[in-house]
Amino acid sequence: MLTPYALSCDGRTTPLGLDERTPLLSWRLRSDRRGDAQTAYRILVTEDGVRRWDSGRVEAGENAQIRYDGPALRSGTRYEWSVTVWNADGAEAGTADSWFETALLHPDEWAAVWIGRDPRIQPPFDPPVVDDLTDRVRHLAPPPHLRRAFQLASPPVRARLYATARGVYEPRLNGVRIGDRELAPGWTEYRTRILYQTYDVTDVVQAGENVLGAVLADGWWSGYVGFDSRHQAQHYGDAPQFLAQLVCEFADGSTRTITTDSEWVERPGPIRYADLLMGQHEDAALALPGWDSPGYDAHGWTPVQVVDTAPGPLVAEPDEPIRVTEELHPVSVTALGDGRHLVDFGQNMVGRIRLTIRDAKPGQRIRLRHAEVLTDGELYTENLRTAEATDLYLAAGQPLETFEPSFTFHGFRYVEVTGYPGTLAARDVVGRVLHSDTPFTGSFECDDETVNRLYRNIRWGQRGNWVSVPTDCPQRDERLGWLADAQIFAPTAMRNADVQAFFARWLADVRAAATPEGAFPDIAPKVAMLTEGAPAWGDGGVIIPWLLYRAYGDTRTLERSYDSMTAWIGHVHRHNPDLIWRHRVGNNYGDWLQVDAETPRDLLATAYFAQSTALVAAAARVLGRDPEPYDTLHARIRAAFVDAFVEDDGRVIGDTQTGYLLALGFDLLPPHLVKPAFARLAADVEKRDHHLTTGFVGVALLCPVLARHGRPDLAYALLHQDTYPSWGYSIVHGATTIWERWDGWTADRGFQAAQMNSFNHYSLGSVGDWLYGGVAGIEQAPDSVGYRALVLRPTVGGRLTWARASQETIRGRVACGWRLDGDQVVVDVELPPGTTADLLVPTSDPTSIRDGNGEAVPGPELRLTSGTYRFTAPR
Structure with a gap:
């Protein structure tokens, strides 16, 4: 049915x-x-x-x-x-x-005011006896614990808590932590909008005394963010603030609202400081048992200060929050001597540690340091730059204690635990994986374990860098939302998970960060010293809305982005009237982190100018706008590109893989030059003994363009390559996520420069789109939206004897896979109701294709409707 x-x-x-x-x-x-x-x-x-x-x-x-x-x-x-x-x-x-x-649909429904610690009252920070704290953390203020007691004559039949922070917060009510969100409300361009959360607390509120509380930390609001040494913290404000209102409805139809106001009180608790980059320091002796419960004596707590009476630009949380989604257990715990243990989780992850502590002495100091890789058996932390990624715990002296920081996260595989009492057992340390909880909807697998490891590395990279915004890396002092990284990886991200709401929410920050002239930024939210977006970076503001429309049928985000998309094209065109993009190029990163090649930057820029213009024309057609100006402009840019960068024999200036990939992948060449240009691309891959030279920009196009133009053998050769530079090289050397750079570590040179050497950075994992679309064969038809019509072209090749993939599309589940069975190839397909697909069976004899009943079917291209199918044909 x-x-x-x-x-x-x-x-x-x-x-x-x-x-x-x-x-x-x-x-x-x-x-x-x-x-x-x-x-x-x-x-x-x-x-x-x-x-x-x-x-x-x-x-x-x-x-x-x-x-x-x-x-x-x-x-x-x-x-x-x-x-x-x-x-x-x-x-x-x-x-x-x-x-x-x-939620609260009208701004005037907010009765709450913003509260925070009175700046005239600064709680003292007494450094521990062993004072190795740096100047970056020594004087960070302890997070305030906020509370408000109130009485209710009867229990409500319905109660909702609406809450947010300028900073990050954990809500509490009657001794219970409310909800499972982490680092709420997340990071947005706070100047234009702050997200708030809604909690159902009906079962927690009671008759009699109640206590509403929250712990409040700096987060992205006032904590350390980014790499700008001139302005590393307090980008939005100098201290966190809290806003909340609890709405209780009673059986008689009456309501009671408890808001943040001057009646709240605060004091510091066991957390001495908490910072996203630096870590969390907790002194269990300073714990406040029962502070958020009825009956607690709050005498001596300090009145809060009302810091702002206007709620500001509040928006209800529009996508899934950050959550802890998985727990990892160590694959090994090694005693290093001198009071240290080294914990290996076997997987580079993002999150924090939950440490169980047994029989510690009062005040015993336990330190957790985090790193992605080791060097000579010790943590390699140079690539963290100024991020300290260190958590400290001073024990209370109880037989059993648990330490799990609440307001920080780290990127790590290894943890060095110093000062643990006795021998640390594996059962006492757990890795808590957290990320924006976008539902994973795709899968890929094959019979080559290295390729499977590559796919898992891609997924882990997406998980670790989907933390409120699509970050560039989760470990060092950066964690910024770079637009190019996001737009290049977006097709892969959309295969792996349902990221529609996540991207739609982030694109509001992208639009908000644009300049008055219409230039998108390099990053969003915009906190760094960067101004106008570079080619391929600023273009993310055009490309991602279009990809959301194609994958999800999301016309609403396309409509909301359209004016800024056209403004971006207008900005580039205005400053480059000759249509070669050389002026107002921002930082102009080129094909970032390419190896042994230098793609001309004006070539890359102009190719993106053409591509973005074509997408704006396509968006205009979808939205009922006039596409003609952009169609005309695109044709002119395309002609200018050929005149400036393409020779009569098909050679693209620079003669690099990325140059050819852009020309071919963006359809910038006249028909008679496609074959000679592609021949040069193929020849370059072959002369390099099947190695790539592409950086961030070119890598996503590499395998698809090779396969589309008749050389899937080269695409597979690159996929299976395990010598430098390649995806396989990092896997051979232990990678469990995608590295930022091909040469993050090499056998002959060791580690790359620590200034920029992340081992969890998803951009080069954009090949994942081809695993789904090329290897397994799941692609949309060119004019399809939301996977209404598919083109299934499974590609037999390389060392593989089988491969399969599936996706939960907006229509339903799509699956396609193939396997070799002797001299036969077997193809399995699943299509959801209402879809059609053109299946190209990979066979040497199109006249010998048989269906699951053994009946002959004409081929090699078959038109399918929804259902499950199996076809067998000669290899």
């Missing part, structure tokens, strides 16, 4: 706290019947059982981004919704239901 599943509202399954007035409703489809499709749907939205909107039966096959079209939604209200679908025969089929809840 045709069945809807995975219902979502604005890209989330059951959003609690939504401030879109017209949310978008979506569902996926499955069916056990081949050729099935949705022919109609009906959406019903209710509130407390009362019908609020009934779409009626809509004759349409669309199942994603359906706009709510009912009466205005009310604030703080739970809405249930269901969808019923009709199948290919027009018969009513399955029904599924879900819910969403609105």
